[in-house]
Amino acid sequence: MAEVLAASGVIAHHSKAFWRALFREGDLDLSAGKFLPPLQRWIDQAVGEGKPYFLDAPEVVDEIRSADGRTRKFLLRLRDGQTIETVLMGYDGRHTVCVSTQAGCAMGCVFCATGQMGFVRHLRVGEIVAQVLHARRVLHQTHPTKRLRNLVLMGMGEPLHNIDAVLHALDIISDVRGIGIGPSKISISTVGVVPGILRLAEEQQPYRLAVSLHGSTEEERAALVPVSQRWPLAMLIDACRQYGALTGKRILFEWTLIAGKNDSPETAARLARLLAGIDAHINLIPLNPTGGFAGTASHAGHAFQRILLAAGFPCTFRQRRGIDVAAGCGMLKADKRPRAAG
Numbered sequence: 001m002a003e004v005l006a007a008s009g010v011i012a013h014h015s016k017a018f019w020r021a022l023f024r025e026g027d028l029d030l031s032a033g034k035f036l037p038p039l040q041r042w043i044d045q046a047v048g049e050g051k052p053y054f055l056d057a058p059e060v061v062d063e064i065r066s067a068d069g070r071t072r073k074f075l076l077r078l079r080d081g082q083t084i085e086t087v088l089m090g091y092d093g094r095h096t097v098c099v100s101t102q103a104g105c106a107m108g109c110v111f112c113a114t115g116q117m118g119f120v121r122h123l124r125v126g127e128i129v130a131q132v133l134h135a136r137r138v139l140h141q142t143h144p145t146k147r148l149r150n151l152v153l154m155g156m157g158e159p160l161h162n163i164d165a166v167l168h169a170l171d172i173i174s175d176v177r178g179i180g181i182g183p184s185k186i187s188i189s190t191v192g193v194v195p196g197i198l199r200l201a202e203e204q205q206p207y208r209l210a211v212s213l214h215g216s217t218e219e220e221r222a223a224l225v226p227v228s229q230r231w232p233l234a235m236l237i238d239a240c241r242q243y244g245a246l247t248g249k250r251i252l253f254e255w256t257l258i259a260g261k262n263d264s265p266e267t268a269a270r271l272a273r274l275l276a277g278i279d280a281h282i283n284l285i286p287l288n289p290t291g292g293f294a295g296t297a298s299h300a301g302h303a304f305q306r307i308l309l310a311a312g313f314p315c316t317f318r319q320r321r322g323i324d325v326a327a328g329c330g331m332l333k334a335d336k337r338p339r340a341a342g
C-alpha cells in the first residue's frame with residue numbers, strides 16, 4: 001500500500017496519516033474533509049475508480065454469539081450485496097479471527113456447508129482486510145486490553161484460489177505500522193491447490209501453511225474432496241515435501257474425522273506412512289454436524305490419534321468453537337446472500 005501511495009505521488013507524510021487512520025485506528029470512513037486536500041483528492045479518485053486495495057467497510061447484517069459467549073459470528077454484506085461470514089473466537093489467553101477469502105467456494109468438499117453453496121466470486125484485498133478490522137474493533141469494545149494476535153484463513157473460500165488478493169491482504173495485515181498480526185500467527189489453509197503451495201514455498205512467504213488432507217488414498221480423498229481429481233494426493237504430498245524442503249517449515253495437516261469414511265485404524269497407519277519424512281503436525285477435527293455426515297465417536301478418534309502419536313507425529317484435536325452458532329469448521333454458509341453471480 002505504501003508503494004501504491006508513493007507511486008501515485010502521495011507524499012510520505014500524507015501516506016503515513018492515511019495508513020494510520022485505516023489500519024492502526026481502523027477508521028474506514030474516508031469521506032470528505034478528514035484528510036489534507038492532496039490526500040483527500042487522491043482518496044476520492046481511487047475510491048471512485050474502485051481500486052482493489054481499498055477497504056470496503058462491510059455492513060454488519062447479523063451477529064450471533066455462542067452460548068458460552070466466546071465465539072461471535074458476523075454476517076457481513078459487501079458493497080455488491082454478497083454476504084460473507086467472519087468468526088471471532090476466544091480461547092484461553094488469545095483471540096483468533098477466521099476470515100473468508102471468497103463468497104462461496106469452488107472446491108465443493110462434500111462435508112462443507114460453504115462448498116455446497118458453489119462459487120460466487122473472489123474477495124478483494126480490502127474486503128479481506130476489512131474483516132480483520134471489524135473483528136479487532138469488536139474485540140476492543142468487549143476486551144479493551146486484549147490484542148487480536150491470530151488470524152486463520154479458514155472461513156468461506158479456498159485462499160490459494162484467490163492467492164494474489166490474499167497475499168496482498170496479508171502484507172497489509174502483518175505490517176507492524178498498522179494491524180500488526182505477526183506472520184507466524186497467520187495460517188493459510190488450503191484443501192490442496194498445488195500451484196499455490198509451490199508459490200508460497202518459492203516466494204518464501206512467512207505464513208504458516210495448513211493443508212486439509214482428509215484422505216490417505218486417492219479414492220478416500222476423492223470421495224470427500226473433489227478437487228483432488230485435479231491435484232491428486234500423490235502430487236499434493238510431493239508439493240508438501242517440496243514446501244518443507246524449501247522453507248524448512250512445519251506443515252499443519254488438517255484431518256476431519258468422519259464416521260465410517262476416514263477414521264479407521266488402518267487409515268491412521270496409512271496416513272502415518274504417507275507423511276513419513278515430512279515435518280508434520282496433524283490436527284484432528286471431529287466433524288461438525290453438516291450435510292448428513294456424522295462425526296467420529298470420541299473413543300475412535302482417540303484410537304486414531306494414538307496411532308499417529310506412536311508413529312512420532314505431533315497430533316492434537318482442534319478445540320471446538322461455535323458449534324451452536326454454525327461457526328465451526330465447514331459450517332460457514334452466508335444465509336442472507338443474493339443469488340450466486342457465477
Ligand code: SF4
Nearest residue numbers: 105107109112115157
Ligand atoms: S472445506 Fe474449504 S475448500 Fe472445501 S468447500 Fe469448504 S470452504 Fe471450500
